[in-house]
Amino acid sequence: MSPLNNRYSTLDASDSNFDSAIAVDLLPLAQLAMTSDDLANVFLPPGWNKLAIVNCAPQPYQYPGVKGFLASGRVGDDTSTSVVLALGIDWSDWMQYYLNGPIQGTLASPWASAPSGSLISFTYNAMYNAVRHSLWDSLKFLSGMKLRVTGVSLSGPLAQMAALDLRAGNQGPNQQNAPGDVESYAFSTGAIANSTFATYLKSKVPNSYSVVAGTEANKIDFFPLDGSGELDSELGELIELASPLPEFDVPWVERSADFYIKAMDGAPTPPPTQSGTVEQASGFSxxxxxxxxxxxxxxxxxxxxxxxxxxxxxxxxxxxxxxxxxxxxxxxxxxxxxxxxxxxxxxxxxxxxxxxxxxxxxxxxxxxxxxxxxxxxxxxxxxxxxxxxxxxxxxxxxxxxxxxxxxxxxxxxxxxxxxxxxxxxxxxxxxxxxxxxxxxxxxxxxxxxxxxxxxxxxxxxxxxxxxxxxxxxxxxxxxxxxxxxxxxxxxxxxxxxxxxxxxxxxxxxxxxxxxxxxxx
Missing domain, CATH: 3.40.50.1820 (Alpha/Beta hydrolase fold, catalytic domain)
Structure with missing residues (x-):
């Protein structure tokens, strides 16, 4: 296990079980779930085997489709095989299907068994309920192995919600028994719940982590900043990654999977460089x-x-x-x-x-x-x-x-x-x-x-x-x-x-x- 060190901090006073080596291995899978158009033929990292595909269709003007996969492999310093559920929402899909602006809150769905006053994003609640049958159905391939759930940016909240849904003692839509002891790693994820729901989730899924590049004193990735209004709380334990500012201090660099992997001392694999062209339109300089x-x-x-x-x-x-x-x-x-x-x-x-x-x-x-x-x-x-x-x-x-x-x-x-x-x-x-x-x-x-x-x-x-x-x-x-x-x-x-x-x-x-x- 890679313990918390001076590169990481948590807003909790208690010791954290956050494992940076596991996080480095999970993030590429979360990125694949977000970016892959054809999950049936997705190329997973070496040593990983796809077990099932998870998806739901988009609803125009309401929410985008959700996609993802269940895969088996080894993460971090684990000596045994475990299973990862990686969930994804493509940026372009979000903007094609969600057109309504500010995120509104709603009461959490019954499967959460959340206390009175628990509010969650109406959009994310609807998306998760839409993909829930497919998600639970994929667990028939779990075969008793340990389960981790992961997502990055737009899909991070879905991973956090899935970890709560799969907690010990809960049941699926067809009365399936939950695997329990689920860990969740979400990266660069915005706030989608109020404090009542966030506190409840943390109590039910203690190993749920919301990972952000930067610290309170030196913010770097601004995407996960606390929201305003009623939905102002991140889900899970907040893990802050200390990192120097890049020369280009811009959001789409600082919220990228590669930036997060480097902040956790991992080695990202960017795409190979290719020379290109710039169209020379009339009057263009x-x-x-x-x-x-x-x-x-x-x-x-x-x-x-x-x-x-x-x-x-x-x-x-x-x-x-x-x-x-x-x-x-x-x-x-x-x-x-x-x-x-x-x-x-x-x-x-x-x-x-x-x-x-x-x-x-x-x-x-x-x-x-x-x-x-x-x-x-x-x-x-x-x-x-x-x-x-x-x-x-x-x-x-x-x-x-x-x-x-x-x-x-x-x-x-x-x-x-x-x-x-x-x-x-x-x-x-x-x-x-x-x-x-x-x-x-x-x-x-x-x-x-x-x-x-x-x-x-x-x-x-x-x-x-x-x-x-x-x-x-x-x-x-x-x-x-x-x-x-x-x-x-x-x-x-x-x-x-x-x-x-x-x-x-x-x-x-x-x-x-x-x-x-x-x-x-």
Missing amino acids: RQLAFQFANLCAVSYQRFQHPNAQTMNISPYSVGKSITASSVNFATIYTSVDSLTVAFRGACTWQEFADYVSNSQTKTVSIDGTNVSVHSGAANLLYGPSDANGSTTFKERLFKEIEAALGDRTNIYFTGHDLGGAVANLAALDFETYNSLSVTSVYTFGATPTGGPDFNNVMANTFNKSCFQVNRSTDPFAKLSTLLIGYASLNTQVSVTGTPANDCYPYHSIKSYSNLLDPKE
Whole structure:
């Protein structure tokens, strides 16, 4: 067993049974459950044998499908074979099927036998109940071996719920007896329950761990931050992994399986590097795109670690950051002749749910023209800048741009992820707001911005000066073609290749920067 050491800490005063060697072996299985499209033919790590597949179908506008597998092998320093149930939810599937924004609470299902007042996410409760029959049916292959359950990011809560469901003395939907003594390892997982349910789960499944990169004093992975409102508690014992900040202090690096494995002294196996291409659209500048990708990275850092050393962004200098709902969401950068505003994407589970997942369209009026746009992006741009709500994010942003512009002649809008959608919407609004003109717009892996009507207005306003830079492997960049009511914006700029240390879901702004680097 690998005991807790100075790389790990727990918020409990008691000794922890968390085993880092087991965690390092479980995380690749959790990642496979999340990323594999064909679990029937999934390639497991050496020494592992697939026993069964677990799945349930998605329910449009409610929740995505759940997928996973039961496999046997050895983990950590175990000398005997055990069984792992790995559960997965793909990021792209979540955004295709869950469109309702903020996560709402509901009473826990009867199988939990939770005390009065126990609340859990309505969406996760529905997903788990949908996959529960398949999950319990797979246990016929358990053959008395020890069971561990694992999940990463979106699927982490399902692993925690499964461990509670499979506790000793409980029964399945067909009166199957639970195996009991189940361990659960969830990585980079958001809060989906209230404190009453969380306390109950910890008492029933003492070896349930919620693993997060970073510590209370030095947060690194911001995705699992405590939620707000009634669902504000993580499930299981909180295990914090101390780790240095990477040069690219950005969420899709810091929440990746490879980052977690390295934080636990493991050896990740990133995909092999492949040289790629950058499409040369008319008016597109690879040099500008590279610079703007790095500015987006710094905008993430201005939220996560505003006092940390900023990476080299010459010829730009860092200006003011503008808040949305009291947290930094955009930063202004200036050079001798240019001003660029760079919008970050979602960092926390709460932001992902409230903004990115709030993806039904809504109608807004821009300069008297009604257009359909992404609800989450619009709510952010036109929502409050701070707690008192007297000034909107848009109003403060435009005021700061005008104050910082001086005699500079170029104005650029750029953004990554949700920030790309906000950059598109803000640029169009700014262009019609006053006599100042936007030189061009560059986005990277942007989530959907608007419908065909919005696309038409953008095309007429930014003829050959709006560039949607997308990796061919980035699932976020493909959502505009998958979600009903949306359209892909012009001009699309395709980027191919696999940079060093790339990581699923191939969405990180670091990877965009590496692929766009003119020196590559």
